[in-house]
Amino acid sequence: MHDLKDTIKEVVFAVIPLTVVVIILQFTIIWLPLEMFLQFLVGVVFVSVGLILFLLGVQIGLLPVGEMIGSALPKTNKLSLILFFGFLLGFVVTVAEPDVRVLATQIDLVSNGEISSNILIYSVALGVGIFVALALIRIIFNIKITHLLMVGYGIAFLLAAFTPANFIPISFDSGGVTTGPMTVPFILALGVGVASVLKGKATSSDSFGLVALASIGPILAVLILGVIYG
Known part of the structure; x- marks a missing residue:
């Protein structure tokens, strides 16, 4: 109450x-x-x-469920299993994210169906899933987040040079909409759960930064989509 x-x-x-x-x-x-x-x-x-x-x-x-899943995965002692379910959870929670669907619908509308909503949704979800798995690797191996952010955005700016101009704002908006009400709570809870089990290698503060990394994935995914369409 x-x-x-x-x-x-x-x-x-x-x-x-x-x-x-x-x-x-x-x-x-x-x-x-x-x-x-x-x-x-x-x-x-x-x-x-x-x-x-x-x-x-x-x-x-x-x-609670996100944190329990995050704390249960490291106990398996199987890196491949942790990364697979990290990717899978990042993917499905992004597909369910209402902000992503709103953006995809608007882009489908203004592009007259040239960029279909389904292609954009699954591309963004794929990017989030890959970078959630990468964020879990960061927690497990205690990699500095600044290194990953510099590499990620460096690749994004490099891809932007080869992507049609109309895809660049879409890509950065795609990164923004993944920080919505469905994705953020689950990813943060997942990170807290993983970090709480790996206290010998990481502190609970390492659970933060997952959302920052996860938002790079959609940017790269849409930029790559632009290179393909271009």
Whole structure:
């Protein structure tokens, strides 16, 4: 019950400022049609209820399960198994990410179907899966994250020189949308679980940085897609 009250309070304080601003604009500058304004208010209610349910779901289900999976994988002592399930979990959670689907739908629309939504979704998911596995390697072998970030973005800027110009902004937006409400909690919990078991090699702080690395994967995947399309 305490978690429910905190979650409701958090959502209310997150949604109210935007709602107040739109209401002020409605009666001062923009004057939307009444029907559209009422749709906005109904949408605010739906969004608030949806966020409350989603955040409760994350706290009750996603975070504990992600952490348990992360702590169970290193106990197998099989690097290939850890990397495989790290890749698989990164892939499937990205396919389920609503932000990725919104971006893919918009790109499919503006490109008149030239870049289909399914191709973009699975390319982004593939990039996230590969880099989640790479992030787990970083935790296991205690590799400095700065080295991986420099190499990753170095490759991205190199690929950008050979990619059609219209793919470059899409690629960086693809990296941004993977830091959505579905992917981030699960990947962070997975990293915390892995790091908590490997305290002899890594501290729990090494679980952070997974999202930063995972967001490089979609950038590279879409840039490579641009090279292929180009």
